[in-house]
Amino acid sequence: MASYIVLVPPSQDNQVQGDRTVFIRDGFAIIAFVLPVPWLLFNRLWFEAALVFAAVTAISIVGSYTGHGNLAEIVAALLALLVAFEASNWRIKAFERRGFYPAAIIDARSAADAETAYFHGDQFAVAPAPALPDIPRVAPAVMTTEGKPVAGGMLGLVGYRGER
Numbered sequence: 001m002a003s004y005i006v007l008v009p010p011s012q013d014n015q016v017q018g019d020r021t022v023f024i025r026d027g028f029a030i031i032a033f034v035l036p037v038p039w040l041l042f043n044r045l046w047f048e049a050a051l052v053f054a055a056v057t058a059i060s061i062v063g064s065y066t067g068h069g070n071l072a073e074i075v076a077a078l079l080a081l082l083v084a085f086e087a088s089n090w091r092i093k094a095f096e097r098r099g100f101y102p103a104a105i106i107d108a109r110s111a112a113d114a115e116t117a118y119f120h121g122d123q124f125a126v127a128p129a130p131a132l133p134d135i136p137r138v139a140p141a142v143m144t145t146e147g148k149p150v151a152g153g154m155l156g157l158v159g160y161r162g163e164r
Helices: 030-034 036-042 046-066 069-097 111-123
Strands: 002-008 022-026 101-108 153-155 158-160
Touching (some): 002 069, 022 111, 030 069, 036 046, 036 069, 101 111
Antiparallel strands (some): 153 158
16 A cells, blocks of 8 residues: 555645645656656756756766766766656655645555545445354364374374374
């Protein structure tokens, strides 16, 4: 399950704006790893996108002039990895700069489940567990044979009953 951070917008005229509540999945963003600058631009992280673009450009220029193109590709991939790990945190900070504040952290399978759990709160109930049939519990009969112990256990695939 993933964790979702719930960001609530500032209230206007003392009214809660539930329709503007944002749920951000905390974790690795695969698309931000593959396409870091477009992902940042799509999520309106202008400053971060400009920094990453400038860093990738500088890495490429230095790598091509020094003849270390392969090393430049590795460093650019590491930068993309950093963007993918920090993408959620950067989005949260951007919303906080706009006045949103974190209200909750919810563990859910999807954003829809997180929304349901957040907005329904205590009324949100999981389907009750099915009732099991009432089966009488009877102890198994102990079988004994002469010269062998009554109870023996198994360790792995080899039975150990005290015999050789």
